[in-house]
Amino acid sequence: ETGVTQSPTHLIKTRGQQVTLRCSSQSGHNTVSWYQQALGQGPQFIFQYYREEENGRGNFPPRFSGLQFPNYSSELNVNALELDDSALYLCASSGGGVSSYEQYFGPGTRLTVT
Amino acid sequence: DQQVKQNSPSLSVQEGRISILNCDYTNSMFDYFLWYKKYPAEGPTFLISISSIKDKNEDGRFTVFLNKSAKHLSLHIVPSQPGDSAVYFCAASESGRGSTLGRLYFGRGTQLTVWP
Secondary structure (H helix, E strand, C coil), X not given: CCCCEEECCEEEECCCCCEEEEEECCCCCCEEEEEEECCCCCXXXXXXXXXXXXXXEXXXXXXXXXXXXXXXXXXXXXXXXXXXXXXXXXXXEECCHHHHHCCEEXXXXXXXXX | CCCEECCXXXXXXXXXXXXXXXXXXXXXXXXXXXXXXXXXXXXXXXEEEEECCCCEEEECCEEEEEECCXXXXXXXXXXXXXXXXXXXXXXXXXXXXXXXXXXXXXXXXXXXXXXX
């Protein structure tokens, strides 16, 4: 069984640029959630995708957007990057239904905005 | 507003002893609780969970206790091992109408250090 993978591992961008982060969900999972973890904080929910539709969103501005593809992989796009966007971005997959409570995380993408 | 709180940023325990990590929550709609372990440069790893219909769940050396009236849960690790040294996150979720099923609310984490 393949776990959750994310790419790239690290990324450095300049303020105002745009970035795309990618996630491949665990085999058999149809739900993907994205979280932002700032230094010294717990992960904060950005949004969730279920069967290619956004299924809930946290307190993040519209410049954070996402996609889920038919194979359940997902992208997180951030436009007009700000310094405060520097964080670890985590993708988590789950099986949908009751089992979606147990989410399985990828290793994360470390984004640095300068 | 932090709905899940871990008030101890760090805990140091000798190998073989019990580690107790605590977590409090404010949202009475939370009905599922999880603990994750995180090593540096890795994503959080699911450890153990508990539904609000239970007050205890065990899995090997790990036991989670839930006190709904106090809105408090704890993770017990017995016996503690050096390999348990990591950051432990408490997380909670709600299943009610209007909620995003599976959306997790995390605490800030507790750094556990187990020394020989």
